[in-house]
Amino acid sequence: MSPFTATFFVTLLAFAGLWWTSVRQRDVSIVDVYWGPGFAVIAAVALTTGAGTDPRRFLVVTLVAMWGFRLGGYLFWRKQQSPGEDFRYAAMRERIGDDFWITSLVTVFLFQAGLMWIVSWPLQWVVTTPSDPDLGMLDLIGFSLWAVGLGFETLGDLQLIEFKSNPANQGRVLDQGLWRYTRHPNYFGDFCVWWGFYAFACATQNGWWTFIGPTVMSILLLRVSGVPLLERALLKRRPGYAAYVARTSPFFPMPPRSAAPASPESAMRGDGGATGASPQ
Secondary structure, rough: OOOHHHHHHHHHHHHHHHHHHHHHHOOOOHHHHHHHHHHHHHHHHHHHOOOOOHHHHHHHHHHOOOOOHHHHHHHHHHHHHHHOHHHHHHHHHHHHHHHHHHHHHHHHHHHHHHHHHOOHHHHHHHHHHHOOOOOOOHHHHHHHHHHHHHHHHHHHHHHHHHHHHHHHHOOOOOOOOHHHEEEEOHHHHHHHHHHHHHHHHOOOHHHHHHHHHHHHHHHHHHHHHOHHHHHHHHHHHHHHHHHHHOOOOOOOOOOOOOOOOOOOOOOOOOHHHHHHHOOO
């Protein structure tokens, strides 16, 4: 069995197990907690089934494990703070009715399994393809992008936790720190992480073709389940959020267009789904 085949079946089995657990617990949102660690599982399977002993393989596996388990740990902690099914999945359950248990297998779990496997192609290629043992400029670029991405995600989460822990901020929007320069520091962090892994893939022979993985992730973040989906809902539900939108970059960090503070009516944002972004 080839490494890519092995990772495909392991990913399917993992998500099938998550689905069965979600049916028993009536909680589909457990899938979000697995999103980060799932990539570390794929990398570990690829490592055990691939060839080569060059340091790039072990470096990338270490980096994806650090990123994935940090994200998974944070989402697990956040879920403990707010027990119950995420509102997105609860709304789907109510809309679909009694057939949701089987519908969720395809629309949530198998769909995310396929996305995870495709997005991870750069990881799989690096870990399973023998390459030059010497690290070079592309590896440095890859590590730098990964570090920037992890920094944005981690610092953004810490700033959000601190902000929400203050009762005086109830009903307000966080517009300081990273959140002053981008409305979605976590989405931007994800973007950097995956293009960083692609740079590592380009350091191996024929790794260029794995651009499909980060491209899919970028489309999700920018056009599908990331910024557009989240902000359509927020603009409808939260009066005052439009003022934050008007002055703050939606994705790439940029200086705010106005120094005006956020209005007290500005809303707290919701979750971004499979991208793993954290809400405000």
